[in-house]
Amino acid sequence: MSAAPDVAVIIPTLRRPESLKRAVLSALFQTGVSDRLREIVVIDNDPQASSRETVKSLTDEATVPIIWRHAPCPGVATARNEGLAATTAPLIAFLDDDEAASPGWLAALLSAQTTTGADAVFGPIRGRVPDGTGWTRPYLERFFGREGPTVTQVIDAPYGCGNALLVRATALPGDAPFNVAADQSGGEDDALFAALAARGGRFGWAADAWVDEFAPPHRATLGYALTRAFAYGQGPSQTAAASRDWPGVARWMAVGAAQAVAWGVAALGLTLIGSPKRAEMLDRTARGVGKIFWMKGFEPHFYGARELARLERETSA
DSSP states (O other): OOOOOOEEEEEEESSOHHHHHHHHHHHHTOSSOTTTEEEEEEEEOOTTOTTHHHHHHHHTTOSSOEEEEEOOSOOHHHHHHHHHHTOOOSEEEEOOTTEEEOTTHHHHHHHHHHHHOOSEEEOOEEEEOOTTOGGGHHHHHHHTSBOOOSSOEEESSOOOSSSEEEEHHHHSOSSOOSOGGGTTTOOHHHHHHHHHHHTTOOEEEOTTOOEEEEOOTTTSSHHHHHHHHHHHHHHHHHHHHHTTOHHHHHHHHHHHHHHHHHHHHHHHHHHHTTOTTHHHHHHHHHHHHHHHSOSTTOOOOOSHHHHHHHHHHHHHO
């Protein structure tokens, strides 16, 4: 007698109908997990509930249940928490609405979790950017991608929630484990995984759990990527500050200052000779600066109300 299905795939979305459809279909057509996949949960983070009809059109022919939930207050942490509230599955896989999973994605995540015994397992991502990005294309593809070990194994540090499998009992404690204070800026997964590490949690890598991430045109720019790099750089300092580890904050700020100077000089030199490698050096510089300016008020806002306002401007233009 086979065990009951125990995995839910959660996909938060905000006004990306075609991208959402691609993500849901990729989750539906997984191989080797027919006895494990319980449901797909779509969380619509648009106040206008714009994905309702898109999801309904997919539900009629779906081989597993698709649960649609409305989280009308835009925010990435709010959407993830709403997704968790909609399912009781003990294993949670997160897929972003701009991602498409390979057919063996979920099976690879599950196999890696069994092999490593990890509380959170992550997989590799291929970054896809639109045509016309010019000399920045190789950098942007790496930026929106994710690399890791070539084999499945335990790893020391976590990645982000997109393309991840989490053990609910240990990695997602409480009714709302994602901090809604990060709704607009992101970083809700950084805080979650830092807390998991502090509790002695384990992280794993699933080398074959591939997804493609399709960066939309407004994100596939050097300016956007460097702003995100700055925000990523803020993470270690903010995590130390949240735990009141002030010596740790000072240490990360010192590291950031050294990085900003060293990589900034390298970026200037590469810019003067017109080298495409300057993008990578600018990225590292931005991450260093982020470690210095980690305080409240410096956080860039990428999600929630800011993203909704951008979409409404595009609609009215």
